[in-house]
Amino acid sequence: MLYxxxxxxxxxPKTSRNRGSPVPKQIDRLGDPVRRISRRAxxxxxxxxxxxxxxxFGKAHARQxxxxxVPDDPTKVQGRDASELGTRSQFEQVxxxxxxxxxxxxxxxxxxxITPSDLHYERHHGGIPEIDPDRHSxxxxxxxxxxxxxxxxxxxxxxxxSVIHFMECSGNGGRSYRNRRTEDVTPQQVDGLTSTSxxxxxPLATLMREVGVDPEAxxxxxxxxxxxxxxxxxxxxxxxxxxxxxxxxNGEALRPEQGYPIRLFLPGWEGSASVKWIRRIExxxxxxxxxxxxxKYTDPLPDGTARQFSFTMDTKSIxxxxxxxxxxxxxxxxxxxxxxxxGRGRISRVEISTDGGQSWSDAELxxxxxxICHTRxxxxxxxxGDETVVLSRATDETGYVQPTxxxxxxxxxxxxxxxxxxxxxxxxxxxxSTVFTVDA
Amino acid sequence: MRVAxxxxxxxxxxVAVVIVASAAIAAQQDQPERFGFGRPATEAEIAAWxxxxxxxxxxxxxxxxxxxxxxxIYVEKCEICHGAHGEGRPFSQLVGREPRQGFPFGNxxxxxxxxxxxxxxxxxxxxxxxxxxxxxxPGTLEPDEVYAxxxxxxxxxxxxxxDDVIDANTLPRVQMxxxxxxxxxxxxxxxxxx
Numbered sequence: 001m002l003y004x005x006x007x008x009x010x011x012x013p014k015t016s017r018n019r020g021s022p023v024p025k026q027i028d029r030l031g032d033p034v035r036r037i038s039r040r041a042x043x044x045x046x047x048x049x050x051x052x053x054x055x056x057f058g059k060a061h062a063r064q065x066x067x068x069x070v071p072d073d074p075t076k077v078q079g080r081d082a083s084e085l086g087t088r089s090q091f092e093q094v095x096x097x098x099x100x101x102x103x104x105x106x107x108x109x110x111x112x113x114i115t116p117s118d119l120h121y122e123r124h125h126g127g128i129p130e131i132d133p134d135r136h137s138x139x140x141x142x143x144x145x146x147x148x149x150x151x152x153x154x155x156x157x158x159x160x161x162s163v164i165h166f167m168e169c170s171g172n173g174g175r176s177y178r179n180r181r182t183e184d185v186t187p188q189q190v191d192g193l194t195s196t197s198x199x200x201x202x203p204l205a206t207l208m209r210e211v212g213v214d215p216e217a218x219x220x221x222x223x224x225x226x227x228x229x230x231x232x233x234x235x236x237x238x239x240x241x242x243x244x245x246x247x248x249x250n251g252e253a254l255r256p257e258q259g260y261p262i263r264l265f266l267p268g269w270e271g272s273a274s275v276k277w278i279r280r281i282e283x284x285x286x287x288x289x290x291x292x293x294x295x296k297y298t299d300p301l302p303d304g305t306a307r308q309f310s311f312t313m314d315t316k317s318i319x320x321x322x323x324x325x326x327x328x329x330x331x332x333x334x335x336x337x338x339x340x341x342x343g344r345g346r347i348s349r350v351e352i353s354t355d356g357g358q359s360w361s362d363a364e365l366x367x368x369x370x371x372i373c374h375t376r377x378x379x380x381x382x383x384x385g386d387e388t389v390v391l392s393r394a395t396d397e398t399g400y401v402q403p404t405x406x407x408x409x410x411x412x413x414x415x416x417x418x419x420x421x422x423x424x425x426x427x428x429x430x431x432x433s434t435v436f437t438v439d440a
Numbered sequence: 441m442r443v444a445x446x447x448x449x450x451x452x453x454x455v456a457v458v459i460v461a462s463a464a465i466a467a468q469q470d471q472p473e474r475f476g477f478g479r480p481a482t483e484a485e486i487a488a489w490x491x492x493x494x495x496x497x498x499x500x501x502x503x504x505x506x507x508x509x510x511x512x513i514y515v516e517k518c519e520i521c522h523g524a525h526g527e528g529r530p531f532s533q534l535v536g537r538e539p540r541q542g543f544p545f546g547n548x549x550x551x552x553x554x555x556x557x558x559x560x561x562x563x564x565x566x567x568x569x570x571x572x573x574x575x576x577x578p579g580t581l582e583p584d585e586v587y588a589x590x591x592x593x594x595x596x597x598x599x600x601x602x603d604d605v606i607d608a609n610t611l612p613r614v615q616m617x618x619x620x621x622x623x624x625x626x627x628x629x630x631x632x633x634x
Contacts, residue, residue, distance in 0.1 A: 003478050029441065126578065141486050150478040178549060208475050221492055227578045229571040231492060282491050284619060289495050289561050291568035295553065300545030305620075306558075310625045343627040398629030411633050413546030 001433055031215020044258030062435075067091070069160035092394035094119060094283050097188055101125070101170070103257075107320045107339065113166070113374040115195035117250045122257045123169050123193065127278055136225065138207075138245065142283035145212025152261045155245055158202040163267065165242065165372045166341045168194035168313050170270035170297060173420035176438050180405060181434035183427075184324060190424070190436060191318045195342070197258075199265050204281075205240045213283055221288045222264050225279035232264065232273045233287040236283070238311075245278065265435035268343030268372040269311040270418070272297055302413035316421035317350055317377070317403050320321075327350040328432040331385045336363070336399030339374045342396035346370070349395040350377040356389035356440030357423070362394065371397075383428060391425035405438045465570045491581040493567040497612030500566065507600070510592025513585050517574045528552070531575070534605030543621045556597030560622055562614035565590050579622045589613075 068090040071077050088094070092305060094110075096103035096119055103122045104147055115121075123127075133152045139148035172193035176182055182190075213236075220239055224230035235242065246265040247254060254260040259276030266274045287293070289310070299307040317340035328334060340347045351360040363379035381390065391418055394402045405422040412419070426434040493499040514522075522528060526535030536554035545551050545558070555565060570586045572578050581589070591606035600606065600614060627634045 105524060126572065138482050139485065139489055141490070143480055147481040148478040149481040154477040158475060159471070210477065212474075223489075223492070227572070229491070229579065231567075231571070253580065282492065283492065286494065288492055288563055290492070291559075291564055294561065294564055294622070295555075295559050295568075300543070301623075302544045302546045304546070304621070304622045306543070306621050307625055308622045310627065312625070312627065312629075314627070331474075393618065396629070399631050400629045401631065402634050407633060413548045415544075415549045 009205065030097075032183045048340055067326055079286040080228050097192065098119070098122070101127075102111035102193065104188045104332075105195045107187040107278070108193060108320065108323055108326075109188075110320070111337075111376075113196050113339070113368075113370075113376050114250065115374075117197065117252070117255050119257070120195040120197060120249075120255070121167075121169065121193045123271060124226070124228070124276075125230050125259070125272075126226045128257050129226045131225065131258070131261060131277060134206060136277075136279065137260060137262050138279060138281065139208060140211045140281045140283070142281075143214035143217040143285060144283050145214075148211045150207070152247065155202050155207075155262060156247060158206050160200055160248075160249070161203055161244065162200040163242075164196065164198045164370055165265075165267045166194055166196045166313075166374045167271045167274060168267075168341070168343075170272065170310075170313065170418035171420075173316075173422075173424075174417060175434070177405065177408075177416075177420040177422065179413070180438050183437065185436045186325065186402060187318055187320050193271070194339075194374070196341075197249045198243060198251065199246045200251075201244040201246035203261070204245055204264070207245065207281075208283075211283075216285055217283045217436055218285050219283075219287050221280075221282040221284065222273075222275040222278055223280040223282070223408060224259075224275045230272075230277075230292065231288065231290040232274050232275055232292055233290065233309075233327075234264075234273060235287075235309075238266060238280055239271070244342075244408060247267045266311070268313055270297065270313060272375060273311055283392075297418060299416045299418055300413065301416070302411075310419060312423040313341075314419060315342040315344070315347070315394050315396040315400045316340065317392040317423075318404060319346075319352075319390060319392050319425050322428065322434050323426050324434050324436045326426075326434050327436070328383055328428060330432070331383055334378055336379045336381055336390060336392075338363075338392050340365075340376055340377055340392070340394035341372070341374050342394070342398075342400065344400065345372065345397040347375040348397045351393045352376075352377075352379045352381070353393070354381045354383075354388055355427075358440070360393065385430055387428065387430050389427045389437055391423050391424050411424070443444065491567075491571055493570075495561040495563055495612065497563055497608055499506045500563065500608035500611060502608065503587055504605050504610075505584050505586075505588025505591050506605055507588075507592040507595035507602045509584075510588035510590070510595075513589055514592050517581075518589065521575060526554075526593060534593055537617065539613060543618065555593055556599060558618050560589070560616055560618050561595065562599075562611050562616055562618075565593060566611060569628045585626055 023164050069206045094106050101124050104123045105119050136152055139152045173191050176190050218236050219233050222232050222234055244265040245262055247262050249258055262278055263276040264274045264278050299310050301307055317338055319336055319338040336352060340350045350363040352363045353360045363377040366376040366378055369375050402421060402423055408422045424438045427437045507606050521531040522534050527533055532557050533552050536552055537556040566586055569589055570581060587606050594600040
């Protein structure tokens with residue numbers, strides 16, 4: 001085992017993966033989130049070779065000097081008292097990477113499938129509003145028998161449902177689509193715009209029955225109570241199938257950045273359609289053609305058309321370990337880990353390749369394997385010091401197989417800005433350092 | 441059916457569980473079509489929030505404006521973000537008709553999507569401007585201002601003339617260059633990649 005001079009193991013410890021992840025800066029623009037790697041991250045990435053084993057773990061060195069002061073032997077002093085609100089260990093510094101209008105989940109630091117609520121990714125179109133739940137209402141009107149105003153308390157009185165689903169921004173992974181030479185990027189920076197939570201709320205179908213929806217109605221307009229007064233049109237089929245007006249996330253009230261006090265939640269659909277801070281639903285018989293579903297969130301195709309209402313998130317997987325800026329300190333057995341998900345149902349299979357896609361073998365799916373949910377996979381591999389590329393490839397229960405970047409570009413064109421679910425992974429160099437890659 | 445004796449607490453518990461379970465099932469079966477929660481929304485409440493405008497012009501208010509009127513409002517409230525001629529920087533580029541032929545966005549990532557080359561419906565421009573702009577004072581524009589700004593942006597994009605009056609009657613009739621470019625989602629899962 002290689003050790004750096006001060007005794008810190010020169011690899012991200014599996015039990016504490018958080019300390020080394022570079023925090024990206026973000027250039028914020030209206031429209032698509034644009035992310036840039038911080039100078040700090042670039043420095044770390046450029047010095048990840050064995051010969052300079054102090055980097056990228058130089059940050060850990062610096063931290064060694066100001067590490068929290070704890071007793072040498074915790075069995076010889078009484079511990080601290082109980083508290084009203086729990087906090088993470090002071091040694092755990094997990095963080096979203098945040099710009100003005102979005103932040104990314106640090107997948108390289110997490111295990112299991114549930115994203116801690118305070119690390120769930122964000123994407124806003126007009127900032128996070130501050131809303132008093134006692135003064136917030138949901139209006140449902142239009143092609144209904146009874147135009148109705150529901151308070152938040154009214155909504156909580158209906159029979160509730162809790163579901164565990166991922167949510168992903170349709171722009172997630174875009175930087176690896178547009179620039180296939182991108183190497184010094186973490187799972188958080190490439191694919192941090194997806195997260196999984198338990199969501200609790202009232203089925204929208206229940207509310208539609210309550211207001212007496214017109215059988216001829218075919219679309220709703222969902223509108224938020226934020227500065228963007230965010231609007232998306234949703235087909236009635238989804239409304240009646242599994243749409244939720246959610247007020248709970250992971251056992252407590254929604255976080256403000258997730259739509260407090262209420263949001264729309266549409267399982268498996270691009271996150272922007274799950275309108276947060278929802279205050280109005282208008283029922284109609286045509287799509288409303290808002291800016292967010294015409295000018296934005298549409299997918300121009302190579303044939304000179306643009307795909308509209310491309311709601312469903314396609315099957316995808318990412319490897320969260322090993323991943324840039326990890327370094328494997330020695331040859332031998334390592335366990336690859338990652339997440340797979342599909343907007344159409346359960347993940348049925350994840351395959352991994354340790355030879356750049358020449359051969360594939362099944363990874364173990366770690367339960368629970370839930371429909372429309374992050375699914376954790378694991379696979380042991382024996383690294384013998386060769387330069388190699390490790391990749392993952394997910395299949396869902398409809399038989400959809402995660403495509404390569406070339407396959408995806410062939411049908412979508414290089415100009416598309418959403419739905420980037422191509423195969424990706426990392427290149428392991430002979431010195432054990434890793435970089436992100438989409439190429440074998 | 442066995443009769444429980446008072447000495448058997450376990451059996452009493454079992455009986456209680458059966459009774460509770462039966463009640464729960466009955467409650468489920470009796471769930472009504474309507475619960476009667478919520479209250480009727482008033483006309484005024486609906487009018488205050490119902491601001492959306494659809495492609496056929498539904499929702500457009502009285503009023504109107506021209507590009508000439510819009511120019512001064514744009515200079516005062518929009519130019520700082522979108523540039524003197526709608527060229528963008530620091531925020532979204534609003535103006536651009538190139539390429540005049542075809543719709544090659546799928547193959548040309550550098551091509552900027554603007555009102556003139558990408559937006560399919562003109563009333564959407566009114567809807568979005570009214571609900572969100574200007575950025576530092578969202579939702580504060582009067583209908584006449586929004587009509588005038590809409591006219592100005594359509595004029596800059598070479599879609600209407602400088603003195604055309606844009607109002608509830610004319611705006612839905614404006615033909616946008618990208619009007620017929622949009623198609624539905626044909627992805628269905630399964631083996632075929634689309």
